[in-house]
Amino acid sequence: MAAIRELRCVIGGCQYAVDEVRYTCPLHGEVGTLDILYDYAALRASLDRDALTAEGPDNCWRYQALLPLASESRTPPLAVGWTPLYESPRIAAALGLERVWVKDDGANPTGSLKDRASALVLARALAEGIKVVSTASTGNAAAALAGLGASLPEIDTVILVPAAAPAAKVAQLLVYGAQVLLVDGSYDDAFELCLAICDEQGWYSRNTGVNPFTTEGKKTVALEIAEQLGWKAPDVLVLSVGDGSIISGVHKGFCDLMRLGWIERMPRLIGVQAEGSAVLAEAFEAGLAPQAISRRPVATIADSIASELPRDRAKALRAVETSGGAFVKVSDAAILAAIPKFAQLSGVFAEPAAAAAFAGLQLAVQSKMIRADESVCLLSTGNGLKDIARARESVGGGLPVAPDIAAVRQALESAGLL
Ligand SMILES: *Cc1c(COP(=O)(O)O)cnc(C)c1O
Numbered sequence: 001m002a003a004i005r006e007l008r009c010v011i012g013g014c015q016y017a018v019d020e021v022r023y024t025c026p027l028h029g030e031v032g033t034l035d036i037l038y039d040y041a042a043l044r045a046s047l048d049r050d051a052l053t054a055e056g057p058d059n060c061w062r063y064q065a066l067l068p069l070a071s072e073s074r075t076p077p078l079a080v081g082w083t084p085l086y087e088s089p090r091i092a093a094a095l096g097l098e099r100v101w102v103k104d105d106g107a108n109p110t111g112s113l114k115d116r117a118s119a120l121v122l123a124r125a126l127a128e129g130i131k132v133v134s135t136a137s138t139g140n141a142a143a144a145l146a147g148l149g150a151s152l153p154e155i156d157t158v159i160l161v162p163a164a165a166p167a168a169k170v171a172q173l174l175v176y177g178a179q180v181l182l183v184d185g186s187y188d189d190a191f192e193l194c195l196a197i198c199d200e201q202g203w204y205s206r207n208t209g210v211n212p213f214t215t216e217g218k219k220t221v222a223l224e225i226a227e228q229l230g231w232k233a234p235d236v237l238v239l240s241v242g243d244g245s246i247i248s249g250v251h252k253g254f255c256d257l258m259r260l261g262w263i264e265r266m267p268r269l270i271g272v273q274a275e276g277s278a279v280l281a282e283a284f285e286a287g288l289a290p291q292a293i294s295r296r297p298v299a300t301i302a303d304s305i306a307s308e309l310p311r312d313r314a315k316a317l318r319a320v321e322t323s324g325g326a327f328v329k330v331s332d333a334a335i336l337a338a339i340p341k342f343a344q345l346s347g348v349f350a351e352p353a354a355a356a357a358f359a360g361l362q363l364a365v366q367s368k369m370i371r372a373d374e375s376v377c378l379l380s381t382g383n384g385l386k387d388i389a390r391a392r393e394s395v396g397g398g399l400p401v402a403p404d405i406a407a408v409r410q411a412l413e414s415a416g417l418l
């Protein structure tokens with residue numbers, strides 16, 4: 001376990017002991033999200049990255065020594081993390097790049113990167129004897145909490161999702177047996193309600209950004225990418241951004257590795273937003289401080305990155321700025337087209353929000369944000385089976401045939417295949 005030295009507010013640098021504050025900075029309110037910081041000198045002296053590589057389990061707990069979790073702590077038994085990193089020469093060739101890797105986090109137990117945050121939050125809940133954990137979600141954080149919660153008999157989960165969430169995501173929650181509230185409103189409405197009910201009932205809030213352990217869970221994806229590349233960071237990492245929590249976690253992971261001296265440089269982080277939900281991209285362009293960002297309506301087919309008031313806005317803006325990165329905005333049409341293109345070039349089937357990262361990579365290359373000789377990692381955050389309706393909409397084809405061989409032959413001929 002990494003002993004927590006302090007929780008530090010992203011807005012004012014306010015410092016707290018771990019038992020002094022649970023969620024955000026009391027002085028700066030909800031925008032004052034907290035960094036969990038360790039005694040890096042002590043970790044540096046006591047840890048050996050090569051031993052960790054050789055002995056660690058094939059899941060995110062291989063980094064327990066860099067996580068705020070005692071070594072005897074129980075963790076959810078499902079295999080979260082250590083997802084595959086594929087080199088993709090076809091994407092590289094299609095985009096005119098030398099080397100491209102795809103990190104497939106859709107391969108997590110409930111199908112998205114959100115499992116990483118839910119796993120750590122649930123492990124903390126177990127350690128503290130907490131019985132009820134709750135979150136609002138566009139769907140994936142909820143599925144992650146519900147699924148991993150189902151693997152732990154002593155924990156109940158309560159989920160608030162927009163009633164309009166994709167059917168597969170809602171089905172997943174119900175199948176896992178979470179208490180599900182279908183909110184007749186947006187994700188942000190569900191979020192505000194969840195904070196209020198957690199406060200009122202004393203439930204543990206897993207809500208993204210607000211709970212600082214979500215960042216620590218998500219950072220494990222960066223640790224894995226670095227390790228899978230032989231303890232090196234790629235030059236550029238491209239990923240989609242809604243609330244900004246994943247990009248914050250990725251940044252924290254690479255920051256921790258830099259502080260330990262395990263990698264030599266920080267990759268540039270390119271955050272991809274949907275044009276219709278681009279609060280962070282636009283704040284970045286305008287040089288707006290996180291405190292000056294206010295909630296506004298958004299609309300995109302990529303439900304996982306629809307966020308009216310990005311909850312991790314302070315950490316996300318800092319991640320892009322201090323890594324020398326950028327934001328790009330992609331249209332819904334480009335996101336839809338990216339689903340089959342990404343799948344056909346890599347074999348990885350991504351939900352709209354994850355395919356958005358591929359659309360963003362194309363745009364970043366076209367607009368010369370990325371040079372041909374730079375190595376690029378594309379983070380695929382969620383499985384394509386999460387939203388079959390959009391997937392089906394993104395492709396035509398399929399030949400209807402009568403059940404006889406002559407009809408099959410004829411159909412193949414008409415398609416020019418015979
Ligand atoms: C949550 C999510 C994102 C965006 O992450 P944020 O932390 O909200 O920025 C992207 N893709 C998928 C599949 C997600 O579930």
Ligand SMILES: [Zn+2]
Nearest residue numbers: 009014025028
């Ligand atoms: Zn503060």
